[in-house]
Amino acid sequence: MKKSVGLAISVGCLACGIVIGIGASKEKPPGLDNMRGRPPAEAGAAALQEAERLAGKGTWELLGVARVYYLSGDKTKGQALIDKVLSEKVNGSDWQRIGQIYADAGENAQAESHFQKVLAADPKDDTGQAEIGAWYIHIGQREKGEELLGKAIARHPDEVWHYVRAGEGYLGVSPR
Numbered sequence: 001m002k003k004s005v006g007l008a009i010s011v012g013c014l015a016c017g018i019v020i021g022i023g024a025s026k027e028k029p030p031g032l033d034n035m036r037g038r039p040p041a042e043a044g045a046a047a048l049q050e051a052e053r054l055a056g057k058g059t060w061e062l063l064g065v066a067r068v069y070y071l072s073g074d075k076t077k078g079q080a081l082i083d084k085v086l087s088e089k090v091n092g093s094d095w096q097r098i099g100q101i102y103a104d105a106g107e108n109a110q111a112e113s114h115f116q117k118v119l120a121a122d123p124k125d126d127t128g129q130a131e132i133g134a135w136y137i138h139i140g141q142r143e144k145g146e147e148l149l150g151k152a153i154a155r156h157p158d159e160v161w162h163y164v165r166a167g168e169g170y171l172g173v174s175p176r
Contacts, residue, residue, distance in 0.1 A: 034046040034047075034049075034050065035047055044068075044072065048065055048068055048069060051064070051065045051068075052065045052081070057088075059085045059088070059090075059091075059094050059097075060093070060094075060097065062081050062084060062085050063081070063082065063085055063094065063097040063098060063101070065081055066078045066079075066080075066081035066082045066085070066101060067097075067100075067101045067104070069081065070082075070101050070105060071101070071104055071105060075105075078101070082098055082101070085098070086098075091121065092117075092118050092121035092122050092125060092128060095114050095115070095117040095118045095121060096114075096115070096118045096128060096131070096132075098114045099111045099112075099113075099114030099115040099117075099118065099132075102114060103115075103135055103174075104174070108139055111135070115132045115135065118132065119132065119148075124155070126151065126152035126153075126155040126156050126159070126162070127152070127159075127161065127162075129148040129149070129151050129152040130148070130149055130152035130153075130159075130161065130162040130165040130166070131165055132145075132148055133145040133146065133147070133148030133149035133150075133151075133152065133165065133166070133169065134149065134165035134166060134168045134169035135169070136148065136169070137149075137166075137169030137170060138168065138169045138172065138173075138174065145169055149162065149165070149166050149169075152165075153166075
């Protein structure tokens, strides 16, 4: 009996030690410590460095970081992250997010190229059609935009977001 109790205690202590060791070895994010009190450019760079580390291989997360780099003026770093995402298996939502980065930067040819890949990847994606349609209207290509919005609304005429997207395009609000 004493041996089994002693063995149980030993195994329990070993397990606790392993759990504590694993927990201690995980690096915790620095929080605001790397940003507080620093000039905005340095604080932003520190935030993005940590965001990139935390993003790992998550494509949406990496593209979120890429977007901030690209739109804040570090197009080289932003493009490198976009290229990293493109080097893996890319899906329609990745193409959409990449296209939106270029659209937000006013690089319409690049945006259109990526938006066309969204449409080709899933021709029945009415959400993508509505968003891209609104973008076309926003940049002055109303006929293309209305064609895509028409397809989206025909597929799901009760979808509120299709009409929100249309409103964005017609009223000059950058589509999101």
